[in-house]
Amino acid sequence: MSEANRVGVIRDINGPIVTIDLPGVRSGEQVKIGELGLFGEVISLHGREAVVQTYESTDGVRPGEPAVGVGWPLSVELGPGLMGGIFDGVQRPLSKIALESGDYIRRGISIPALDRSRQWEFERAEGLEAGAEIGPGSVLGTVQETQTILHRILVPPGVAGELEEIAPSGAYDIESTIARVRDAKGNSHRLSMYQRWPVRKPRPYRRRDDGVAPLITGQRVIDTFFPQLKGGKGAVPGPFGAGKTVVQQQVARWSNADIVIYVGCGERGNELVDVLETFPQLDDPYSGRKLMERTLLVANTSNMPVVAREASVYVGITMAEYYRDMGYDVVMLADSTSRWAEALREVSGRLGQMPVEEGYPAYLASRLAAVYERAGRVETYDAGSGSVTLIGAVSPPGGDFSEPVTSHTKDIIETFWALSKELADARHYPSIDWVTSFSGHVQTAAQWWHKEIDPNWEQRRAAALALLARDAELSRIVNLVGPEALSDAQRWELEGAALIKEGVLQQSALDDIDTFCSPAKQFALLDLAIGIYRSGESLIQLGVPVSELQNLPLLAKMRRIKSMYSSEELDRIQGFRDEVEKTMEGIRVEYAKQGGGVGVE
Incomplete structure (x- = not known):
């Protein structure tokens, strides 16, 4: 059934949870809700009836309004033009939204993440000709995305076969055909400079490797006492006012990763405004150019829809995996996973699911683990090694590290930078408590320190x-x-x-x-x-x-x-x-x- 024919109606509305009647709808599919065209995601199916979580406020939407299936799951666009961008929790470009709708995001507004009109100078991979056998991750060519980042145009996962044609080097927009591949079944696949990928599905790789080098942050208590490896999983728990955001911003600013992705997930607006205003002004300590040339920002403040908050972490980690597949070392900072977990709690409550620890759903631990496990150092299909380092801030109420989000996170991660309110009150920053914190990477990091700095x-x-x-x-x-x-x-x-x-x-x-x-x-x-x-x-x-x-x-x-x-x-x-x-x-x-x-x- 074509998308034009797949139009249903709204049956019931419960905050961001909407029940619709839509023939042929699939679990996980994106849909447009109501006359405003609010974006949502199918999270449950009962015959023709589907339960949808919407990424925008449903105020004013009524039963009986149309619901339209888009045909694909919640996905992000991956291609040249991402770097230096500032996006909301579902990858809409905030700078373009501001031009179209002003200071507030108009409901139903839909602007693609990547600019369709911009031309990019495509350099075809040397020696690549028609007739070559290629597979997922094969490099078709490169685009100089910024002065700092060389963007490798990759064959998408799931595509393999004989290269029928490849475009010569030149200027193209992201929708132009740059290659065609015929698979083993005789089907022809048209490839452009961008691809779409579902955010809840980890991108594939050849195999997972162990971390070998520490992520140098320039912060002594981290690098020297509780080191993090490139491709590691870390957490920064701490009560209000202990300095979690400053620690994460320091890591974003000074770490020796190739690419930084900062996800502001449900944080206060003034903190994210500070990030959005200061980051474009910062110089990259390694290249001497602007830091934003290798930085992506995802901004979802606490007053934005709660369901988009839950999606923002998946959007950030998917973009991180994309650059990892090019062979880059990426560090992703999620501030904070507690707000992300609160979004899970709110949605599960509206769905009537049985609450467990402090009202969180029973699947909290598995969801946390699934997100953190997308970090790691891997051998990519064609670009060597790449890594995603995931560092999440955790905001335990009252600084209680025994609460569910902190305790489950502690079981998953390898580096734990516990912030102390007592140290913060004493003006000792970073307020990382050397008694409570730990790192499982000391032995590996020691090999690097002994070789590069000093054997002692x-x-x-x-x-x-x-x-x-x-x-x-x-x-x-x-x-x-x-x-x-x-x-x-x-x-x-x-x-x-x-x-x-x-x-x-x-x-x-x-x-x-x-x-x-x-x-x-x-x-x-x-x-x-x-x-x-x-x-x-x-x-x-x-x-x-x-x-x-x-x-x-x-x-x-x-x-x-x-x-x-x-x-x-x-x-x-x-x-x-x-x-x-x-x-x-x-x-x-x-x-x-x-x-x-x-x-x-």
Whole structure:
């Protein structure tokens, strides 16, 4: 039955859930609802009756209005022109919507994600001629999408056979025919520069690989203490005001991924406005060009329809998989998966499904796992290796990490950057709690650090974490009976932990020098802090009073040095290290001369 004949009627409306009578409709199919043509998705079938979740408000829509089947599931357009774009939760381009409908998205408005009128310079793949055998993922040619990103035009999944014809290099729009492929059954497939893919279906690949290199974010507490691999799965849980969005924006801005996709899923409008206004102004630290040349933004604020919020994460991960298939390393940031889960809860409630933990549907854990499992490093069909790193923010009510979304996420992911309200209140940013956080990638990341930076990385990291754990124990004693109950050695342990917390872990996103820290500088600061602690430890064993060491000016400088010298000024950090060694050796010599007495200016 053609789409023109597949017109039904609306039977019932319950918020965003609409029941329609539409012959031939399929589960998962997209439909247009009512006179306004609101887009929706079939989520349940009962004979001819279908239950549809709509992506826009159904206010004013009445039973009896028409419902039209589109013929395909909720899908995204994938092709040249995506990069640098800003889309809503169902991949409508917000910049074009603003020109047509103003500050608010008019209901029923339908604008394709990709510009049909723009011409792209297509460069045919070298040596590719008619008669060649090609398959899914074969590279037909390339388009310079931005100055930073070379867009590879790929044969879509499911298409394989003999190349009947291929267009010569030249300027084409995305709908122009650039190739024809005849499959084994004799059917001819027309290929253009774009393809459509259903968002709830993972894109195929040859095989999954293990991650081999860390995602460098320039944030010391992440890279040095709780590293994430390219192709890994991570979460940033934390209560309101703990800094989840800032952590994710720092990762988006400074990570060494080829492409960044930021999905604002149900977040406050002012936060997304900040992202939308600042990102186009940022420079890419790796290419020197604008960051938006390798960035995609999906914006679905909390006042937008709740069902589109649920779709936005799938839209983002599908676009990430598309660029992964070209051989790129993609990082996708979802802010936040808690809002996404709330959308699941609302829709399931309207469907009358049995609620379980805190009202969430029984399939919450499996849906979360299905989304996170679309991350990974893979061997693509024809472009080598590519990866999708998925990092989701989680907003547990009241900071309770035992609530369902956080606890289920914790079971799935490999890197857990737990934000602490106490650290945030103490103005310690990023407020990632070193006691609660964890990473399952330390051993793999260590191989990279040992090869690229220093073979002592893992040892220094372990020493710092041990000192921080010791600090937590001693702090409880101090809170009970005061610092006088501690020995000099124990008080120096507290001082050493403070050097690590203030001199290494703290990092201001607003500091022009310290907002990004190269791996070499990260190790230099960590090694310096551990070196100062161990030098002082040996002096205390010789009898030097801890009060004398605490008054040393170098301790205050150690706390400030991260903001004094940039990543390009490692020689000046080394100069300070020499100064530290000279000072400590001077104390040792002076103590030896006095036979146990010490005088320090």
